[in-house]
Amino acid sequence: MDLETYKIQITGRVQGVGFRPFIYNLAVKNQLVGSVSNNANGVIIFITTSKVKANVFLNSIVKELPKVAIIENHTIEKVSIKKFENFKIIPSKTGLQIQIPITPDFAICDKCIKEINSPTNRRNNYAFTTCIHCGPRYAITKKYPFERQNTTLRNFKMCKNCKAEYKNPSDRRFHSQTNSCLDCGITMELTENSGKICVVSQNQIIDKLVELLHAGNIIALKSTNGYLLCCDANNIIAVSNLRKRKQRYNKPFAVLYPSLKQVKLEFNLSEKEKMDLQSIIRPIVILENTNRFTLNADYIAPNLNQTGVMLPSSTLLQLILQKINKPIIATSGNAHGSPINTTKKEAIQNLTTIADYFLHHNLKIEFPQDDSVIKYVNETKIIIRRSRGLSPNYLNTENLEETKILAMGAHLKSTFTFLPNQHIYVSQYFGNLNNYDVINRFKVTIQKYISLFNTNPKTILIDKHPQYQSSILGKELLKKNTKNVIEIQHHKAHFCSVLAENNLFKINKKVLGVIWDGTGLGDDYKIWGGEFFTYQNRKMERINHFDYFNWLANDKMAKEPRLSLFSLLSNEDRKCIKSKFSKTEFKIYCKLSKNNTLKTASVGRLFDAVASLLNIIDVNTYDAEAPMLLENIAKKCDSNKPIDLLEKENYDKIPSQLIVKKILKLKQKKYTKEHLANSFIYTLALLIIREAKKNNIEIIACSGGVFQNLVLLDYLFQLTSENKIELKINRKLPANDENISFGQLMYYQNIKN
Ligand SMILES: [Zn+2]
Ligand SMILES: [Zn+2]
Structure with missing residues (x-):
């Protein structure tokens, strides 16, 4: 047999997933000699063996891959012969320019759950139990590659037992970088709201915490992605106290359930939803309430008829939930509008007026994240918020002509x-940059990425809106070290995000881009938001839009649906909505609309107007409340056929005013609000199809926050399939403004006009 040395290079999610131990064990099983190590591009393996055995080995790597690993690419080549005596794991070199995905956080695995529940296991009740297949990763990453000394766990020295596991190839914690136990690991501290420490041993803290939850207390507890605010979901007083103290009166709370079994008792679950709830991502899954739902929906998610449900993502949460054995509220630990808190200091500063007790621990969180949120439209998964478990990697893109780009x-x-190399990193969701703490978190995280990849951006992409904090910050970065800053129009960025996600840049056919959202500054300095574009051959054109209407009273317009309604009604029709305003207000708005110059095509505001017209809501208490409530009302229409509000109408621009007028007339004829809300959304879906047919286009790509509307998507799936049109939407990224940064990058790389 001819012995040769083969070099196998594997790229993808291969660090922090137990990949090297997996390779080691597979090599030993196959009686191979050689080595495995992390390198800049992933994992590199050398084996000295026959050609046949080398290929057999590569095949079994691909086939037997650990569940949490993802292979993007693999190569095998013959190199000059190397002598090995056995098979070795070689420690990573430092200072590498890393070109691999960052490993996201993984939820606790079944084997670890078994261990924490086994009275004889040394990790019984240990709240930070992890293994090579589970536990925090991105949250605690300080540097590359994913080795213990490069994470915040470096402050914890492994005890004798842990070290032995780490070194033992047949142990499931062989080379587990997050390995720790009660003797050497992370410690917790339970305090009263005053800061006074509750004197209990580490082993009793969770029992005590569960007792406090049972008694109706609100607890700020630090999980491995940041602080959460928790209370008994059955306890109406506790939940309403949490609402009052957080000043979050109507916005839905997520509910953490102890087990899938209990979720099944209260909700109808599809196979896909079951899988997602239990996946390593462990997101919040939005589920329709059923008549078996036992919690008080008015307190959990007022007027929405749906609940955000999740299962425990960390070992700490797992222990708490199985002990309390009933659902608890688990919402991000932050003051109103601020980012999720991560340090004891922040938590005490911001949450003392909210929480009765605090559970701190001493593992530093480097990259705090909220929980990710998903929902299903029939069989299609939609991402509502992309954070823990999903961010920051974006895999599988082509056409990256230039690197070192930061899109704001x-x-x-x-x-x-951030595109430091051939990999795209889309950060987690940060929230509203009007908030000072959010801006700071945003800035700090950008700086951390720059140092993590040891790469300064050469080009910075910003939104066209000069007052966006992200645009301002982008220009500030320019002063320091960058070559150029380029403005990209908001809706064009949205369109590029959906084109890129569906690999449509190279397609020969024309694509219709339907980009609907709340606001975005247009090329004509009007507020766009109801846009139709075409894409072909690297060129993009705006071909139609909703008819412009008055944007009144600046920021107030987005917060008060009644203002959008006021703006969209004629002077005559406004008389019917006088009662929604005080006399003075009404006068002011009449005057404002006479002299108004700022115009908008926003479909988001059209949704607001219809919600107000149907007396669903006049003033929002949280972002996007009106369209969410409207969606819920529209879902309730089951007996009546939807009406095409624009049937037999001739129009060029989409007549926003006419749509509202028609609904008003039908409302006066006593049509139900459920029927009218549903007809409104049905009409929007129809006019997308009409626009495609008018332009002879067979592929539609939709993006923008409006396309998180379940009823709209449902109609679109139905109508496009009836009309033999292909429908493309955002799948890996949310349809809302979370995809703008990625879209900016894709615009810069692909559009040439
Ligand atoms: Zn595990
Ligand atoms: Zn230990």
Whole structure:
């Protein structure tokens, strides 16, 4: 047999997932000699063996891959012969220019759950139990590659037992970088709201905490992604106290359930939803309430008829939930509008007026994240918020002509996208950049990425809106070290995000881009938000839009749906909505609309107007409340056929005013609000199809916050399939402004006009 040395290079999510131990064990099983190590591009393996055995080995790597690993690419080549005596794991070199995905956080695995529940196991009740397949990763990453000394766990020295596991190839914690136990690991501290420490041993803290939850207390507890605010979901007084203290009166709370079994008792679950709830991502899954739902929906998610449900993502939460054995509220630990808290200092500063007790621990969180949120439209998964478990990697893109680019995103649902090398990193969701703490978190995270990849951006992409904090910050970065800053129009960025996600840049056919959202500054300095574009051959054109209407009273317009309604009604029709305003207000708005110059095509505001017209809501208490409530009302229409509100109408621009007028007339004829809300959304879906047919286009790509509307998507799936049109939407990224930073990058790389 001819012995040769083969070099196998594997790229993808291969660090922090137990990949090297997996390779080691597979090599030993196959009686191979050689080595495995992390390198800049992933994992590199050398084996000295026959050609046949080398290929057999590569095949079994691909086939037997650990569940949490993802292979993007693999190569095998013959190199000059190397002598090995056995098979070795070689420690990583430092200072590498890393070109691999960052490993996201993984939820606790079944084997670890078994261990914490086994009275004889040395990790019984240990709240930070992890293994090579589970535990925090991105949250605690300080540097590359994913080795213990490069994470915040470096402050914890492994005890004898842990070290032995780490060194033992047949142990499931062989080379587990997050390995720790009660003797050497992370410690917790339970305090009263005054800061006074509750004197209990580490082993009793969770029992005590569960007792406090049972008694109706609100607890700020630090999980491995940041602080959460928790209370008994059955306890109406506790939940309403949490609402009052957080000044979050109506916005839905997520509910953490102890087990899938209990979720099944209260909700109808599809197979896909079951899988997602239990996946390593462990997101919040939005589920329709059923008549078996036992919690008080008015307190959990007022007027929405749905609940955000999740299962424990960390070992700490797992222990608490199985002990309390009933659902608890688990919402991000932050003051109103601020980012999720991560340090004891921040938590005490911001949450003392909210929480009765605090559970701190001493593991530093480097990258704090909220929980990710998903929902299903029939069989299609939609991402509502992309954070823990999902961010920051964006895999599988082509056409990256230039690297070292930082895209700053939008303003309200901020993210940034960094392209330091051939990998795209789309940050987690940060929130509204009007908030000072959010801006700081955003800035600090950008700086951390720059140092993590040891790469300064050469080009910075910003939104066209000069007052977006992300645009301002982008220009500030320019002063320091960058070559150029380029402005990209908001809706064009949205369109590029959906084109890129569906690999449509190279397609020969024309694509219709339907980009609908709340606001975004247009090329004509009007507020766009109801846009139709075409894309072909690297060129993009705006071909139609909703008819412009008055944007009144600046920021108030987005907060008060009644203002959008006021703006969209004629002087005559406004008389019917006088009762929604005080006399003075009504006068002021009449005057304002006479002299108004700022115009908008926003479909988001059209949704607001219809919600107000149907007396669903006049003033929002949280972002996007009106369209969410409207969606819920529209879902309730089951007996009546939807009406095409624009049937037999001739129009060029989409007549926003006419749509509202028609609904008003039908409302006066006593049509139900459920029927009218549903007809409104049905009409929007129809006019997308009409626009495609008018332009002879067979592929539609939709993006923008409006396309998180379940009823609209449902109609679109139905109508496009009836009309043999292909429908493309955002799948890996949310349809809302979270995709702007990625879209900016894709615009810069692909559009040539
Ligand atoms: Zn595990
Ligand atoms: Zn230990």
